Amino acid sequence: MDSNKLNAKDLINVGIYTAICAVLVCVVAMTGIIPIMMVLLVVFVPIITGIPYMMFLTKVNKFGMILIMNILMGIFMWVTGMSYYALIVGTISGLIAELIYRAGSYKSKKMGILAFAIAGIHCWANYFGIFFNSDAYFSTRQNFGQDYIDSVTKMLPIWMCPVLLVVNIVFGIIGGWIGAKVLRKHFEKAGIA
Numbered sequence: 017m018d019s020n021k022l023n024a025k026d027l028i029n030v031g032i033y034t035a036i037c038a039v040l041v042c043v044v045a046m047t048g049i050i051p052i053m054m055v056l057l058v059v060f061v062p063i064i065t066g067i068p069y070m071m072f073l074t075k076v077n078k079f080g081m082i083l084i085m086n087i088l089m090g091i092f093m094w095v096t097g098m099s100y101y102a103l104i105v106g107t108i109s110g111l112i113a114e115l116i117y118r119a120g121s122y123k124s125k126k127m128g129i130l131a132f133a134i135a136g137i138h139c140w141a142n143y144f145g146i147f148f149n150s151d152a153y154f155s156t157r158q159n160f161g162q163d164y165i166d167s168v169t170k171m172l173p174i175w176m177c178p179v180l181l182v183v184n185i186v187f188g189i190i191g192g193w194i195g196a197k198v199l200r201k202h203f204e205k206a207g208i209a
Contacts, residue, residue: 022080030081033072034088037065041089041139045098049160051167055176058184061139066132066191067198073128074199074206079118086110086135097156099142106138123208125196132195133188140184147177 044060047053053060076082087110090103113135120127145153146168154165196203 020078022078022084026075026078026081027084029072029075030084030088033068033075034085034092036068037072037085038089038092040064040068041093042096049164051164051171054168055171055180057142058139058180059187062133062136062184062188062191063194064191065136066188066193066195068195069132069136070128070192070195070199071202073117073132074202074208076117077122079114082114082117082131082135083107083110086113086138090138093138093142099145101141101144102138105141106135109134109137125203125208128208129189129192129196132192133185136188136191137181137184140181143172143177143180146172147174 041061041064044057044064047060048057072081072085086106087103090100090106093102093106094100113131116134117124117127117131150169154160154169157165
């Protein structure tokens with residue numbers, strides 16, 4: 017049996033940690049009914065998902081696990097009405113995160129934190145609808161009310177697109193660092209330095 021190929025245990029780990037992160041993303045996304053929280057999702061999602069994601073990385077030792085998780089998260093965001101952009105960006109960022117973590121031989125805590133920060137930019141992609149086609153985006157959210165729509169669009173002019181990307185990555189690094197600190201014993205047990 018090829019030890020470099022994904023097996024059932026690897027896929028189960030991907031499924032479990034994807035489900036945990038998806039639930040946490042949903043909980044945080046529900047706060048988006050408050051306009052400022054909608055803008056701050058790129059802050060809170062990486063912080064909240066940092067611990068389970070870093071725990072997931074202690075199970076990753078083969079190429080494909082991070083990519084599959086990102087694709088599943090992108091599909092989840094799409095089918096729950098967030099954005100299909102998350103699937104596109106998530107697939108690309110998942111592949112980059114795979115390469116980053118593999119460059120650290122699946123044993124570098126620093127590379128793991130960076131991989132988490134890059135993989136997590138699918139969260140930022142959910143804003144693309146607001147930035148690039150706000151009429152279509154808000155046409156399915158009319159029940160939020162015009163005041164909500166006006167508040168969110170006022171806080172998210174197009175120049176905020178790159179700003180939110182940077183914020184997402186910075187808080188991904190912070191969330192990954194917190195996760196690694198909390199799970200230090202697990203990292204040591206997995207031989208990750």
